[in-house]
Amino acid sequence: MVIHIPISESTSKSDLAAWCTHHRLLHLLCDSHEQVIRRSCELLRFLCDADAFSLADLHVVWHAVQSNGLDVRASWLFVLEALASYMTVPVCWALLRLIQDLGVSSVSMLGLLGALAKYAPLDSYDDDIEGRAADDLLFATPNVFVERCSVRHAAMQLLWATMEDTTDVAKRMLYDTAKTQLQDAIKANVDDLLDDDSSEKWTPPVVLGCVSYLLELAVHSLTRHRNVPQAFGIVGFILTLFEDATAKRDAIAAALEARGVLQLVLDDLVQFKASYAPDNRDGSYRVDVAADGAGLAGLNARLLADGSHVDFVDHIKARLGFLSLWLNIQPTLAWRFDQLRLLWTELNEYATLGTERTMLFKWLTTNALHWNASTVSFVFQELLGNEVFLTSGALSPLSLQCFLCYFRLTNHHHGLLTLDHVAGTPTSQNQFAIHHLPLMGTSMLWTVLLRGRPTSHSHVVFVQTIKFLMLLPFKLDPELPPLNLVADGLDYLEQATDASVRSRCLTVLASIIGTDEASAAALATGDWVPHGKASRGPPLHLTVNNSIKLTATTGQRLPLDVYAHDTVLEMQVAVARKLDTAPLSTKGLRFFRMGSEIHELSRCVTLADAGFR
Structure with a gap:
């Protein structure tokens, strides 16, 4: 069919739009091939621009969405996606209600929601809050983004709802797409802030309102103990976006601290462990924890039954990963000692899987340089140096390396030794010089050697500990007196009342003799000969x-x-x-x-x- 359009120099936009309406072009499109529909984006954009795309027109299109096959439906959703920034706020709101009534059931529908979350028009734009500081807008009520970008806010809410935990198989399949659409929407809405690193003013303020809304969404999830990995993903994504705008990122991190989010994270961890791993809560560093394979399968089955999108290990990883990111951004983040003890208790004393302990000790080592001197001393003396822990089966080669890391740092902070920061990572390298004696924690090394619990990895722990102990005499400043490990060993031997401790002490002494400079020199010169040449x-x-x-x-x-x-x-x-x-x-x-x-x-x-x- 050929339609002749009477266009002249006097034809206005409204005239052409009226002509399209009179000839029911929209109805004709609804009966067209899906490829023709996909090519109609410019026509419908013109109608929107001419204020000729009304609520009635939207319902005509939506009827075509509902009454045709999947291909035609996808084509119309594609067209509506292209109109996101052209439709009026009332039409956008009507579209959102139609989407809610129909249900988010396809990737195409998520694409439409993503477009509305990114490009939908603002309700209003006033300059009465221009130039306000972050402290005035983060976690503020009312939220300017929710009020002035109501369509974008509602679209983000629907995307978030699609990401929530669910047992609905069809909805679970949309999780990754919804996550990508939400991340793209976040980036589009905060993009105006990324090029300006001023921490004083946030312009436009609705952008900061978007950041605040997303942070509030994450806090709400934490307090409800629902969809927590997704919440950490959102906050982590926001902080990563501001990687080059460090002043703004620091302001966001400070707002999280002021809001008490650190305690919320730890409270949520307690709730999570109590809900899904309630059996190992006697605080005894149980060695007979379930094998990671069988135990993990049971934990994951319970999580899946509750609709979780991630497994048990990823739940723990999400929490520790967020805390690491936060500490990396804000090393001054104030941790109370009871908060550190709580983290230690949940992931070490109450560990259900060996993987939990592995993640905790890696986390402690990675973040060791972020702590101040008093925090390092607390972790070393009260947690890692606790006698119950040092003599338990929880002391593994990895946890020993964490212990040695804090041994070096504690003595460094107290001025007893100096770490060589040029030699790589000072927390994992043995490049240091001892300036004063006695060192803090030396008795703890002897505790590991003499009273460590026999396990499958206890021999490795013993060997690594004695190697480190033997290293110390070679790190002394020349003016210091010798570190007489043999005399220390004899003192421990004299005090020992348990046969196994005496046996271990003799083994340690046998290892020490010949590994100090004096005895090695005596052996080389013949001044000392071991009992029997053999x-x-x-x-x-x-x-x-x-x-x-x-x-x-x-x-x-x-x-x-x-x-x-x-x-x-x-x-x-x-x-x-x-x-x-x-x-x-x-x-x-x-x-x-x-x-x-x-x-x-x-x-x-x-x-x-x-x-x-």
């Missing part, structure tokens, strides 16, 4: 390449005779005595084997255990 094991014939300049043997290949049961330190002392006319100190030397440096923690290991043949 105790040193079979002989090893090694070759030393000396690359140290200005020594008597620079560039030479030197033969070295040692024994398999000698320690690495004993070998190093023997090497130091052969390199020059005067014996060198091993502290200033670096040793390499097969292209790799021999780690300083290996000094107490026998040559046989270190792989020398």
